[in-house]
Each structure stands twice: as C-alpha cells, then as structure tokens.
Amino acid sequence: MILKTLRVQNFRTHSDFILEIGEKSTLISGANGSGKTSLLEAIYFTLQGTSFRSSDKEILRNDGSSWFRIDLKDSKDSLRTVTFDNSLTSSKKQFLIDGNKKARLSANLRVPVVL
Incomplete structure (x- = not known):
C-alpha cells in the first residue's frame, strides 16, 4: 500500500489537517x-485499529x-475512513469503518504496517 493523502479531524493536536504524501x-x-x-x-x-501510544480512545480526540x-487514501484512490464518536447523546462509544458501524475497531482491521 502506497499512501497518498491523510486527513485528520479532531485527532490529538489536529482540528483539521490534510497531509499530501509525496511519491x-x-x-x-515541526516544533515539539x-x-x-x-x-x-x-x-x-487507521490500519491497525489501535494506538501505539495509548489504549484509551478518549485521549485520541x-x-x-x-x-x-x-x-x-492510497495511490489507487482507495479510501479508508475511521470515525470515533462518543457524543453526549449516545450512551455507547461507536466506531465507523468506511461508514459501517463497529463495536470494536481492532477486531475489524489488521493490515501489516511498517513505519
């Protein structure tokens, strides 16, 4: 998989950020x-369903x-979207993977990754 574009919204320090990844x-x-x-x-x-820094999804927001x-988005224009919602109107935490509701994220992903 060759990555092309990354967009993060309300993730850690980023409110809305798009990274275009070169070929x-x-x-x-950047600064610390x-x-x-x-x-x-x-x-x-997005690829593994878990964080390498924290197991608490709350602090990822x-x-x-x-x-x-x-x-x-990869070089073949395939798009993978992961959304985590813990809104006050919902009693359950919810993940959406490409628009499909999932109760547990990590059980539904697992793509070999080398960083």
Missing part, C-alpha cells in the same frame, strides 16, 4: 508538541470534541 519521500518537521507523531499514529490507528475522524 518518493515525505519529510514531516506540534503533532508530528500524531500523524504517524493516525496512519497506524482533540480537546473539547466528542469525535475524531481519519481519512486515508
């Missing part, structure tokens, strides 16, 4: 705490938000 190499640089590792975590989370969304 050869992409360099991500600016969200560089969060972008890698978003990719990993941007402060003040009840949801987060990650869109990952």
Whole structure:
C-alpha cells in the first residue's frame, strides 16, 4: 500500500489537517508538541485499529470534541475512513469503518504496517 493523502479531524493536536504524501519521500518537521507523531499514529490507528501510544480512545480526540475522524487514501484512490464518536447523546462509544458501524475497531482491521 502506497499512501497518498491523510486527513485528520479532531485527532490529538489536529482540528483539521490534510497531509499530501509525496511519491518518493515525505519529510514531516515541526516544533515539539506540534503533532508530528500524531500523524504517524493516525496512519497506524487507521490500519491497525489501535494506538501505539495509548489504549484509551478518549485521549485520541482533540480537546473539547466528542469525535475524531481519519481519512486515508492510497495511490489507487482507495479510501479508508475511521470515525470515533462518543457524543453526549449516545450512551455507547461507536466506531465507523468506511461508514459501517463497529463495536470494536481492532477486531475489524489488521493490515501489516511498517513505519
């Protein structure tokens, strides 16, 4: 899988951020705490269904938000979308994978990943 575009909304430090990934190499640089590792975590989370930094989905959300969304598009224009919603109107946490409701995210994903 060759990644092309990553969009994160309300994920960690990012309220809405789009990363266009180059064909050869992409360099991500920035100050400490600016969200560089969060972008890698978003990719990993979308492909594996779990975080490599935390098991608590609550802290993956941007402060003040009840949801987060990650869109990952590959070079074949295949799109994978993961949405987590823990809104005040819902009594259950809910994941959507490409629009389909799932109770547990990690059981529905597992793509081999090398970062």
